[in-house]
Amino acid sequence: MLVYFIRRLVNVVAMLLVVSAVTFGIFFMVPKLTGSDPALLYVGKIADKAAIEGIRHKMGLDKSIIEQYFLFLKGLFVGRDYSTGVDVTHCSAPCFGYSFKTEQEVWPLLLDRLGVTASLAAGAAVLWLVFGTLTGVVSALKRRTLLDRFTMTTALAGVSLPIYFTGMISIAIFVHQLGWFPNGYVELAKDPVAWFQNLVLPWVTLAFLYAATYARLTRATLLEVLGEDYIRTARAKGLGERTVIGKHAMRSTLTPILTVFGMDLGGLIGGAVLTETTYNFRGLGYEAVAAISASDLPVIMGVTLFAGFFIILANLLVDVLYAVVDPRVRLA
């Protein structure tokens, strides 16, 4: 178990290195090939040649791409000094560099944005997990009834309607027409009540999309599990339907849901791009979009690595949890 865990951790680091190398390659090499100059992006429009050269040297952009990559890695683990020869700026680990646009350090920016995205993802996750699986269970147990058809049609709509559509509609109705909810993000530490109020609408919108998938998955899995021999055995033992469904069938049904949930949550914490953009929340997804449109390479690097980290971490957690849930999975 411990050996397995250590091996997986090494794996995580290796995966992150690959992700960082590929991302670095794409975002730092492509401008070079297309002729646009990262240094130029950093200094802005009004700059003389000397200033550009100075920046190029300071950011290490005059070095080879390989060297730049290792400097970047070094920055991540031990920090990095940016020196023009005269003044030295120290960027402590983990150093993702400075935003081209705002000249701020990327790491504190990421941490700040993470709070927004995590608030959004966590609340929505609770909602969709509870309502999605519950709906799926009810639908499976009442299969082929009107209720089943109604919920599954709603679920189909949920899967099919994009966030920017349901989000826009909900803003139009609940924020502007009815005025039930305010719009915009308020930090939890600042005002917990406002934090909650402002998040309700995005939570519901985001959860609707995911709950629909979970309801369909739960329904299909539970129906399959109910056909298993061991369910018949449980009934043959004279157990009540409540125990048969609630204990025997649900335990098996939750396993695939756990897998999907881990991945979804991991992916979402890396940035709920559409939801954040629709509701104008400055989270990781919003920042990613802004950084891409501004060619803000260090921020893009940071967000991508950050998202990659959460997805890989979620995968690891799912694998470990899987072994806890299913005794047949041996971690070795």
Added chain:
Amino acid sequence: MSKTQNSTATSALSVPSAEGPEGFLTVRDLRVHFPTDDGLVKSVDGLNFSLEKGKTLGIVGESGSGKSVTSLSIMGLHRMGTKRGAPKISGEVWLDGEELISADPDRVRKLRGQKMAMIFQDPLTAMHPYYTVGQQIIEGYRAHHPGTSKKEARTRAIEMLDRVGIPQPDKRVDGYPHEFSGGMRQRAMIAMALVNDPSLLIADEPTTALDVTVQAQILDLIRDLQKEFGSAVIIITHDLGVVAELADDILVMYGGKCIEKGPAAQLFESPEHPYTWGLLGSMPRLDRELQERLIPVKGTPPSLINVPSGCAFHPRCPYAELTGGRSTSELPVLAEAGPKHFAACHIPAADRHRIFTDEIAPRL
């Protein structure tokens, strides 16, 4: 004949009368019909038998002959419906003076696992992979003994595992089904079924998923346990060899109906129905030195939606022409062919006996 049973022993089978149950378990005119898009599937169509405590009945037939559906209907497990949807069940099932088909589902649930228990074919899929063997036995015990503590139930589970011959039961009780070998798993399954001392045990193909070497051990175990607990046992199988050693009576099913039934010794000594001959001919025998090739029953089992007219076996019956056309037009009924021995066949008895002694018996 390797069978050691005394042929004069009292039979558990008897003809059902019009009223009141005559056996510990009495099944009367049981019909289980599944409505499907293609039509009505008559899995079981008018089945009668009865069984006494301490006796073993073997129900034999091919896949789709209705033998498993029969057992699930007795257990009341078909009410929940299956993948094919909920069936229409009619007829009567009397267990110890109580009618089950019309009984309250909750009443039947309480009997299930307590008064009647079941062993399934494949113990790997029949046990929940996420719970330990002990947990699954304890759960079955506590479901019918609400007052007992987990500790008491656990002691009982270990006792049962020990009884069915699982070594180190105090350790294996915490093992998961996948950690058991096939034979041990089936033993654990039997322990689970017997934990509440049921008076009716139904074993649905209990050895089919097992190694040949283990099969005999499991059958011995079932026999020993029956002697010990004195319960009524139904063994469902497609293999006459399995019931030859074990059953007091045998009931042969074909196309959802009983086509021959009687005391095991009689049925093996002088089988009456051509289908039973076919089953006997396709059974490998070790007690004969010179054996010809196994003779399979030609053709395929009948469709249960469009059951052949008259005798359902007539398209496969090599002697159908001896019935003078009755085999296609008239449904054969069970007729007495010997003491407590019944067969449903149109072929005149004299012809049947001649064919059996001249053609069939020498090949068996």
